[in-house]
Amino acid sequence: MCTASEYFTENHYFGRNFDYEISYNERVCITPRNYEFKFRKIEDMESHYAIIGIAAGIDEYPLYYDACNEKGVAIAGLNFAGNAVYREIDEDMVNVTPFEFIPYLLSQADSIEDVKNLLENLNLVNINFSESLPLSPLHWMISDKNSSIIVEPLEDGLKVYDNPVGVLTNNPTFDIQLFNLNNYRNLSIKTPENTFSKNLELDAYSRGMGAIGLPGDLSSLSRFVKAAFTRENSTSETGESESVSQFFHILSSVEQQKGLTFIDDPDVYEYTIYTSCYNTDECILYYKTYYNHQITAVDLNKENLDGDNLIVYPFIDEAQINFIN
């Protein structure tokens, strides 16, 4: 399971919880403007926008999970098992593989409007990266500071939805996730009136009673509601550290602790391996890992963006504990 979200103060923040039982040696990976993107079915790209993101630990290619480009367009890919359909090559369309989807869009899109235009003629083809890294069934949340969309490769074609809630989890399809929110329209951040009955005196014995009924389990339908409610009502000071802190708090409302989502024996559980947060205006990537709660940051603009080799920062995953005696 995974959850993606965005948040606004003076800047736009975007990121995700990466929840899974397997790590592919994730790391921060910067693709500078002159790294040559080789595509399987379309022309290679010699120069493009610079990209910062979190990618699998493969040396020759940036296999991004989530990323942001120097224009402030950000994407996260989330599991969409049983729903994602990738197609045969169609010579009349632009044939891009799922693992090329993030590089293809972020290398050239200035905005969500650009992304929508690129999607119009795009065919996501069923070509895997390698024998050992097969096709992964994904859907994507894509945002800039002005708008957000969800892209789902469905049986009947590539579906693009406007995203009015600024979150995404996993199954079911986004339209059902949105519809399900209707069931929670009674939730409130305020103490509720007693509408149960005029004849009964029911006491508001605790703060937070307006959100009784907000799901707390880790299923993707429930995380969608929890993340949407938390994000919608989130508030913070507008400085960078306060905004980043609030962003991580939104995603920690749906984080997965080891031991709660059993996958397999012996002791295989899904858990929140990392949480990312991009300030898309400044192109700074912040992250935390399951073991390291200290926020680590990498600033795209501090690199030489005109280079042609990938720049890699391995994750700092050990606990950083601040002993004060």
Ligand SMILES: C[C@H](CCC(=O)NCCS(=O)(=O)O)[C@H]1CC[C@H]2[C@@H]3[C@H](O)C[C@@H]4C[C@H](O)CC[C@]4(C)[C@H]3C[C@H](O)[C@]12C
């Ligand atoms: C499984 C990951 C998504 C996490 C998630 O949504 N978990 C929820 C699981 S579930 O719904 O609850 O079952 C996805 C996100 C990005 C994916 C990776 C990226 O697409 C990059 C490459 C792509 C290759 O085709 C496969 C390996 C891979 C390295 C992918 C492995 C895996 O599918 C990843 C890591």
